[in-house]
Amino acid sequence: MKRYNKDTEEKILLVAQRIFREKGFNGTKTQDIADEAGINKALLHYYFTSKSILFERVFLSSIEEVFTALAIHLNSDESIIDKTPKMVSSYLKFVSQNANLFVFVISEAWQNPEFTEKFVKIVLSKINYNQYVTSFKREIEQGIIKDVDPVQFLINLVSLCIFPFLGSPIIQNVFAKVEVDKKEFFLQRKEVITNTMLSMVKK
Amino acid sequence: MKRYNKDTEEKILLVAQRIFREKGFNGTKTQDIADEAGINKALLHYYFTSKSILFERVFLSSIEEVFTALAIHLNSDESIIDKTPKMVSSYLKFVSQNANLFVFVISEAWQNPEFTEKFVKIVLSKINYNQYVTSFKREIEQGIIKDVDPVQFLINLVSLCIFPFLGSPIIQNVFAKVEVDKKEFFLQRKEVITNTMLSMVKK
DNA sequence: ATTAAATTTGACCATATAGTTAATGTTTAA
DNA sequence: TTAAACATTAACTATATGGTCAAATTTAAT
Numbered sequence: 110m111k112r113y114n115k116d117t118e119e120k121i122l123l124v125a126q127r128i129f130r131e132k133g134f135n136g137t138k139t140q141d142i143a144d145e146a147g148i149n150k151a152l153l154h155y156y157f158t159s160k161s162i163l164f165e166r167v168f169l170s171s172i173e174e175v176f177t178a179l180a181i182h183l184n185s186d187e188s189i190i191d192k193t194p195k196m197v198s199s200y201l202k203f204v205s206q207n208a209n210l211f212v213f214v215i216s217e218a219w220q221n222p223e224f225t226e227k228f229v230k231i232v233l234s235k236i237n238y239n240q241y242v243t244s245f246k247r248e249i250e251q252g253i254i255k256d257v258d259p260v261q262f263l264i265n266l267v268s269l270c271i272f273p274f275l276g277s278p279i280i281q282n283v284f285a286k287v288e289v290d291k292k293e294f295f296l297q298r299k300e301v302i303t304n305t306m307l308s309m310v311k312k
Numbered sequence: 313m314k315r316y317n318k319d320t321e322e323k324i325l326l327v328a329q330r331i332f333r334e335k336g337f338n339g340t341k342t343q344d345i346a347d348e349a350g351i352n353k354a355l356l357h358y359y360f361t362s363k364s365i366l367f368e369r370v371f372l373s374s375i376e377e378v379f380t381a382l383a384i385h386l387n388s389d390e391s392i393i394d395k396t397p398k399m400v401s402s403y404l405k406f407v408s409q410n411a412n413l414f415v416f417v418i419s420e421a422w423q424n425p426e427f428t429e430k431f432v433k434i435v436l437s438k439i440n441y442n443q444y445v446t447s448f449k450r451e452i453e454q455g456i457i458k459d460v461d462p463v464q465f466l467i468n469l470v471s472l473c474i475f476p477f478l479g480s481p482i483i484q485n486v487f488a489k490v491e492v493d494k495k496e497f498f499l500q501r502k503e504v505i506t507n508t509m510l511s512m513v514k515k
Numbered sequence: 516a517t518t519a520a521a522t523t524t525g526a527c528c529a530t531a532t533a534g535t536t537a538a539t540g541t542t543t544a545a
Numbered sequence: 546t547t548a549a550a551c552a553t554t555a556a557c558t559a560t561a562t563g564g565t566c567a568a569a570t571t572t573a574a575t
Contacts, residue, residue: 150532150534160532309507
């Protein structure tokens with residue numbers, strides 16, 4: 110008949126999310142979560158049973174967040190050529206503001222393949238990816254765009270948007286010697302990616 | 313006047329490399345390294361002083377390995393259009409065989425900003441960045457290729473080659489039929505990336 | 516063979532960490 | 546008002562972990 114204090118639960122979850130995403134499962138200490146949430150470590154176990162279970166919650170919601178962001182515009186009724194620039198723009202904005210979320214999800218996905226499979230399937234059940242493929246193929250048949258594999262197109266799109274931010278600690282420092290204005294440089298990417306992607310499908 | 317046993321040193325380093333790359337710094341236990349190397353934990357400290365110092369060796373040599381692979385063809389005398397397919401081919405092969413090396417390098421680069429200065433030196437010793445940019449720009453001036461930013465071109469190239477393998481534990485679950493480490497997908501990807509990159513520069 | 520130096524080990528130590536317990540506050544509802 | 550139910554805490558436990566040290570073993574030069 111436990112009701113729990115929703116404020117406390119929320120507070121723990123938010124702090125756990127921030128620290129897990131920053132330091133990963135193994136780098137995160139339950140004591141740190143408790144301290145930053147302003148509670149006792151025993152209370153953390155009272156609410157979430159164990160570090161692993163708390164981590165699962167954070168991992169699942171992180172995967173959810175990533176796929177929710179990537180689903181924007183994906184299934185809109187617009188043509189591929191119309192929605193591609195919108196996807197690029199919204200993906201880039203999200204990734205640039207949440208780079209460590211992607212590092213976390215990828216790193217922990219390699220570490221926890223069984224959860225990854227389970228969680229991705231849960232999240233995908235809420236998003237209609239088949240519709241994207243179907244409408245893409247219809248445009249090919251109608252002769253609107255070039256004959257390109259929709260899956261390869263999407264993988265290209267997310268690769269170009271996500272990778273530079275994943276690799277930014279390395280890329281920025283390596284090119285820092287040459288590229289004077291880093292911010293200008295990353296703004297330039299939106300245009301480059303849009304052009305690259307459109308040239309894949311435009312006849 | 314210590315000489316050390318080179319076999320022992322090598323053995324520890326190889327095992328440490330394998331485990332660090334698989335589990336990261338925080339997921340790796342010195343006891344596991346010692347056990348798998350068939351030595352005592354004290355001997356590990358005799359050779360490498362501390363876990364952190366051993367980790368630094370592994371991290372820096374991993375950076376070196378990555379950029380040695382990326383340097384192949386980058387500074388060859390061939391034209392961009394000739395060397396692009398070769399770069400795609402060799403990068404894809406290397407990444408597909410060493411995906412967890414890239415996950416490790418990216419994840420730990422985020423986790424250990426204090427190594428930045430050291431790895432930048434290593435990277436710049438492996439790739440001749442200025443020569444690549446200069447020869448790229450010369451081809452633009454000569455009208456051989458389109459006017460594209462050489463850095464953006466390179467970032468696109470590595471993004472398309474690396475990201476799908478970084479994300480494979482997730483991507484595989486999204487497109488159930490796509491098996492990222494299967495040969496068919498690999499070959500298809502090589503063609504798609506090559507075409508995408510060439511369309512960026514070909515007139 | 517003797518010896519000194521280099522290498523390797525078993526047995527430690529100190530600390531950190533996830534998790535537990537019993538007691539104490541605090542709400543809620545009769 | 547009060548007592549049961551819920552929420553929170555201080556103090557604790559067991560184990561894992563990085564690291565140390567003196568002793569034992571091996572190696573190489575005399």
